Amino acid sequence: MEALVIVLDVGPSTGTLCADGGATFIDTALLCCDRIAQRKLFEDKNKDHMAVVVVGSEESDNRLADADADQYQHVSLARRLAPVDWPLVRMLSPDRLHATEAQGDWLDGLVVALDHLVEMSRTHKYQQRRIVLLTDFGGPLCTDQLDAIKAGLRKYDVDLMAIGTELATDGSDEMQLKPTGKTEPADDLQMKTEDGSALGGGEPRPGPSGARGLYRHDGKAKTRQQLEGESAVVQLIRAVDGGFFTFEQALPQLLFFHKRKSRAAPWNAPLQIGESLSINITGYSQIKKVTMPSWRKLAAGPQPAPVKRRTTYERQDEQRSAVPFEETERAYRYGTTLVPFSRLDQQELEYRSGAPRSIQVLGFTSASNVGPHLYQDTQTVQVVARRGDAGAEAALSALIHALQETDMVAVARRTYNNGGTPRLGALRPNIRHDLECLVWVQLPFAEDMRNPLFPPLPTAVPQETLSAVDQLIDAMDLTAPAAEEASERLEPGALLSPQFQRLYQVLAARALHPGEPLPPPDADLLRQLSPDPALAAPDALRAVAAACPLTELLLPHQRRETGRDVFQAAAAAAPDQAGPAATVTDLIKPEVTEVGTVNPAEDFDVLLRRDDVRFDELCSQMQRVISRLVRESLTRPALLEKTVAAIGRLRTACRGVSPAAYNAWVAEARGQLSERPAVWQRVVADRLGPIVASESAHPAAEEAEATRFYDGGAAAAAAAEAVQAAEQEAAEDLLDDL
Missing domain, CATH: 1.25.40 (Serine Threonine Protein Phosphatase 5, Tetratricopeptide repeat)
Structure with missing residues (x-):
């Protein structure tokens, strides 16, 4: 469980419009906060707590100000740490929070947030504590407690993340920051680029004179007070290995909802080879298809209520008399006959293998005989040796290396539970620098196979056609160019489902604005669904089109011929036909x-x-x-x-x-x-x-x-x-x- 405190600056300078007439700083900051809250709200079984500290509020609502009336002024704890809910999302809207005329010190806001984290940690067990700061550093600043704040953040293991406009830099770029590896990859607030690498300060936006980060969001030059504030936040972030992100980097990433990654449940069983060799193994689901959230039916009205569905059975007679469920029987229709099939018959029909939970190796075959086209089911399982069993680790490692060296796979049957239905599958070796395992993939039975037959392809392909296709493949290579480490665009582990993203956006819009039309898809989501312009390769496509001329082939149900077309075609073909003329027998001949x-x-x-x-x-x-x-x-x-x-x-x-x-x-x-x-x-x-x-x-x-x-x-x-x-x-x- 995580404790997250958002420190939001609403001082006077945050309400000025951008130089191009765009959104104000406070509007953009509230959009970031709203997306952070919604991401946590839509996570399955999310128990994280979230609080909001407002800097620049008209009142001073925090316990530190109550203890010392001269300190921590215009800082309010607007919401205490509690599970994320829709009232919090509604609070983080421009209608509830907006720029004020009061000025507060954002360092005071950090102290109030840290104090609240320490207070709530006494009664709650938080595995992670984090503060997210959103400010333009336009308010007053007192750095007397800067060292104490650093010590407090380190003492209580609090992560610090700042989001805002571009930081000022000198020629050495010493103020650009990059998050360290401390942030977990599964964290729902980690920012990433399109190639999956962690984002840092990035390339700052140039100001009107070309200097990077020396200008505010409204186009005016930053004040000395703002530059000192940026220097102070740099010191804090470096002290705790935190991170800084610009709005341009944060918003596209916060748009997408991430499901919290949980540790896969272990599946402990023996791997049996023959009658005398048994290796203790553990299986973990590596890839598993995620299903859409289940819907719940509600009675429409001002106060929706759950609806319970009830099924009744009636006889097909004039009285439509009801029949209790206990007196019903399942039956199958064969022609006009109904054949009863009782629940006892159904139980007898179910197959009970009697086999214990295990994976039994049936034999070994070449890996080429078990191609990807034979993979079935919606998940793959990583099979590793049982933790702490040195003998199992040695035996399984020897088996994995032997399969890898001989390019073989093990064909096995897997019984998930005692007496369960066995599944046929293959165990493929997988050796990486940090892992050795077998990967279980389910294989089909004969009834699952489909063998469509197609006409033969040409055996000889012209060289110019092969060259054109080679150029197309090279032009559409997904490998990111000029990268320190080769990475792929559209990498499955980093690509989010647009279907889920759109669903969450629509649900949030309906919850916040029940009576309004649904908004169109976000531009960033549409960009993900569109082809990458860098991979368009128009020249290569034209070369392939020239080498392989294509014609449209209409299916029978797509062809639309008029009577005029038919008669014209018949008239054109008539002079060339040498066969016998149509007879009465041909007209009455039945369809084959x-x-x-x-x-x-x-x-x-x-x-x-x-x-x-x-x-x-x-x-x-x-x-x-x-x-x-x-x-x-x-x-x-x-x-x-x-x-x-x-x-x-x-x-x-x-x-x-x-x-x-x-x-x-x-x-x-x-x-x-x-x-x-x-x-x-x-x-x-x-x-x-x-x-x-x-x-x-x-x-x-x-x-x-x-x-x-x-x-x-x-x-x-x-x-x-x-x-x-x-x-x-x-x-x-x-x-x-x-």
């Missing part, structure tokens, strides 16, 4: 919806040209029809040509899309084909066996495999022919006996 046994090859061609039929399903239909025709060809020799034509048409289509699918089927169907000698002879004569590599640009069978196919089928066909001859001879003997 599946491959039939009457004209399988024609049906296959018609369905192949449609966009709403999957190729793998079409091949399955064709294979079933071929199997039926082969069975019936024994008693109906006339089906031989139709069967061979169907096999040839299927082979031709698969040769350009998926030779592996045809080869797998024909290898399985070889036994059935060889049982029909007439069919097998045509298969061999027309070379309808496996598709070899020389026939297709896709992976296909080798010549040796095709040879084995034909040789093995020939032997089976000869045996089948001998059996048929023997059966025919036996039948003739029976006739002779008659």
Whole structure:
């Protein structure tokens, strides 16, 4: 839990307008305070306390002024340390706080804030204490207690952060400050640049004469009093390793809401390899999909109240009589029949593995066999050795290094709880300078796989096309240039979800202004959603467009043709058509919806040209029809040509899309084909066996495999022919006996 005290200066100088007629210092400072409060308000399970000390108030409301009437004047503790709530957000608005005519010492405000922190720390356990100072240093200044304030901040471990206009600098930039590593990366007030590095004083804004930071926000030169105040705050910040940020640096970062990062819950279990090796490990969620906050339904009105939902069940009769829930039963509808399925049946249906909580290694495979396209689920888990177990650390480290050196992964099953449903996954080694671990990723089962088939891509690409694409990749490289350490734009760990940011902005606007229209998205949020101008690469894009001319391809439901278009197209094509004219049979011919046994090859061609039929399903239909025709060809020799034509048409289509699918089927169907000698002879004569590599640009069978196919089928066909001859001879003997 953190204690944060905002020290806000509202003296006369903070109410002057900027030189360009923009917002005053106090308006910009209040905007920063408002965003700090809202960030904490929207954090999950946030228990931080926040207080506000106003410097330059008309009254002097603090206990130090009560003890000494001549000290700490025009400083007020406007709000004591308490959890952040909407009244605090409303208080930090221009309607409640504005510039006054009173002048207060901002150092007195720091003392009052420190005194309040010490007072509240006696009754509350704060893990972190912080003061945020927002002032233009325009008020009176007494530095007699400067050393005492430094000592107090260090004694009670209080962080100090200042936000305001550009500090004055000399040629050595000695007054520019940068936050140290003391601020935690997960802290909700840490400022960062677009590349993720911590912000400091940054590049100060040049004044009218070009001198940096020598001018106030209203364009006038800073007074000696303001320069002395800036020098004093520099000393304080350096004494406690604090930080200074300009408004230009703070506001874009405070716009975004951050979820507080909490320590992941450990998952302790054994890693079992075989029957005798068990390593004590701990799993931590590394990446886990964050869901949107749940909504609560309220009754609309001046005083919204929660709504409780109640479900009632009624019979479908005229009386609509109610049925108690205990008398209901779940059922599944099959056609017009309702099949009851009780809760006991549902419990019996649930799978209970009986396995203990563990990760069991099933085997090892090459890392290339478990590509990113197989990753499933919404989280990854880091698996490390159990803390304090030296034997587990040594064993797991050896396993990680062995997998890394051999480029292998472990395929395992994970049971989260005792008796829970097991999950199939892979353990990949991850070795960094500060960490060695296995990363668990869930893998799909056969039912989870989808295997879409696509037409082949060209095998030969012109060199100018490759060069144009290479230039495009180089121009759109996300690596930040001229950086001390290479970093990436759009780094996942530093990129916030625009959906969450917009949701929080809208909720805050609705809470503060219930009856007003929702505001448009903030400019900084829209900038995050827009492409980076530095990565536009217009020249490279034009080169790719010239090397790869593209045409728009409309889907069937997007095509809009009028009757005039259809008749014009038919008239233009009529002189060139040499085929037979349309007949009455063509007009009454039914629509083809599946491959039939009457004209399988024609049906296959018609369905192949449609966009709403999957190729793998079409091949399955064709294979079933071929199997039926082969069975019936024994008693109906006339089906031989139709069967061979169907096999040839299927082979031709698969040769350009998926030779592996045809080869797998024909290898399985070889036994059935060889049982029909007439069919097998045509298969061999027309070379309808496996598709070899020389026939297709896709992976296909080798010549040796095709040879084995034909040789093995020939032997089976000869045996089948001998059996048929023997059966025919036996039948003739029976006739002779008659």
